[in-house]
Amino acid sequence: MSTPAHSLPGPPPGPMPPLSCGEGDDPPFDAPTVYLGEPGALLASVPAMVGFTPERSLVIVVLRVPGDRQQAPPGTARVDAVVRFDLESERGVALPADAVAECVADIQGPGRVEQIIAVVVDERGQHERGSALVTGLAEHLGAAGLTLGAAYSLSGFTAGARWRDLLDPAAAGTLPDPADSPVAFGHVLSGQPLRGSRTELTDLVAAAPDLTAAVERELPAVAAATRADYADAVRRGVPLEYSRQTAEFVLRQISAPESGAEPQPRELARIAVGLRDRAVRDIMFALAAGPHATAAERLWLLLTRALTGADRAEAAVLLGYSAYLRGDGPLAGIAFDLALDALPGHPMAVLLENSLRSGMRPAQLRRLVLCGYESATDLGLDLGPRR
Template sequence: MLIGMTTPASHSSPRLLRRSGPFTRALGCSEASPAYSAPPTVRVDEPGDLIAAIPALLGFTPERSLVLAMLCPGGHRGAEVIEAVMRFDLDSLVEPGALEQFTDCVVSICVREQAVGVLAVQVDDRAGPSLAITRLRVALLDALAGQGVPIRGAWTVGSISAGARYRDLFDPGAGGVVPDPSSSLVAVSQVLDGRPIRQSRADLIALLAPDELRRAGVQRLLCGAARSYHRDVAAARRIGRDAEQQRQMLEWILWQIADVESGEPRTNADLARIAVLVRDQPIRDVMYGIALGEHAEAAELLWTQLARATVDRDRAEAASLLGYSAYVRGDGPFAGIALGLAVEADGDHTMSVLLETSLQAGLRPDRLHKLGECGHQLATDLGIDLGPITR
């Protein structure tokens, strides 16, 4: 998403564009904007327009949050670009020890990406700035100034909603009214691009909430599904048809992914079998390859159903596949939630830990394409064409 913006001259704020950027996640409570590919330019001319665009930039409407936009050189006709939009929970930021970690995180990203400035929006419905939040802003200003990265503009607003009033934190007498976020050019562009904008972060978490009834049903079938898998693998190995057996298992999962697009939920028996099959590392690795192709959205639907219906390592496996897919398509908030749940389900799940660490470190999605490309190659080696890489 490219955004052009003009801000009040009193702050010498540059016109800016927003383009693809890395994810950032720190303190377990921050998310980055979802856009990664660079669609056509959308121009924003007022701070209120920028504030109204935040739900579209993050994929949900933040509450009690600090949102930072990192400015970097390289825009069209000398304009600067936003390389990342980061959200932090305000309450988490004022916990003991969090302040230094937060400033270190922001500064390290600004230095690595050669940022030339930061824009800040505080979203807080509580009356008046608290001493802790004021201290946070001062610490951030000092830390960034020490690296030669100024805060080009900072505003506070009670909520990001039509008609909400925002104030300029550098000039308390200045401010304005937030236009309708759902009507912003950025929101329209995101929706047309197929990216949903959710009402809150809780809506994202709810997408992966355990389905206890299905969990019980799947758990009852897992042992039988595992026995069938091991029996089939052993039989194929005895007659030297290992590769053919693996190809058949992959073809079955691919059919499940294609069929889930019909809107019909998978049966408990299907989910139990899928859970067992993705325990097989080569099969699981091929599933990462699907995240780069045309069936990625359907696969995410399947991984969501599987994550909600399983526990422990099986839930971690499904949530990791889902998190990776969200990561490479640029949905930082959902990727962070999925990967966080994966690590919570199984702290020893290596892939989940690696992906979550990459997300926290702000690693660009394209740096993770190698994982999906390897999945494509494994499928090819088994005689299966996953289609072109489209991401």
């Protein structure tokens, strides 16, 4: 879901569009255990758990009982899932509590839910609207057999910001510095970026018009040459030879950035056309768990910015899967949204987005890695060890 526009003219408010189940982050480090009696410390951890600093958002934190309850400190629970929603649609329609509750109820996870916590972030200070949203959320969660254990509101995530308890008007406090939270420290240790806002993510994957135009100029000739190469391979009775050579070319381009060389527009066009071959595309999923995962993700990001239509969708799906597997849920969600915008109904984008929104763990999606290795073996390619 995109960040709401600020005071921009547009269509009048209408029915709320179907709700996407927020943006979630499955922490790449060991899931943190938090003390339920320290709201300020928990709230200070929210930006790191979301992956960026939320604004005008509802953040849901799902806590579960630690696996070994006997060894866990009293009064603690494990952060199992964190999901963010915009408070309003782009047309100014308020977030529907019933749809949020449905999304939260669909989140999968091991063990019993210890507590569900809602955090309303709104610098406009609209405490009453936040209270109404939380009241509706509690009712709909209750109908699904879940309990909203705590709810807080605050204007933003700066040190010293005042937070209020939406379920207990007498309770309030000040926010510790989010940069000093143990969860933020865990992100730094795991190499995960701490982004200042969602805009940083959307800017990261935004189309690059000049590069897109340059690649578009190359695509017709590249596509024609590719069709000729494939037809020649079929005439010679070796169609798999075309797929193998195409995969080898893409793999070489992934290795190139590791030495400082970036693919040029014609090479990007060749990669885009190559990914239209399903066997080649399937192989690329394997790279998300291999030694070249970082370089591959960098190429998928570049392609996402350089391509349009179905070609952009394929690149964005690979980018999203790579981010998903390393635990960067916010980037994965944005990439899958881009893929579906570029090619509505893209089967793999739909599958992966639904998996992300339901809280499916990255480890549960490693089957795609295995399929990629199997496809590579079928073509006689060795992708090296898996991570």
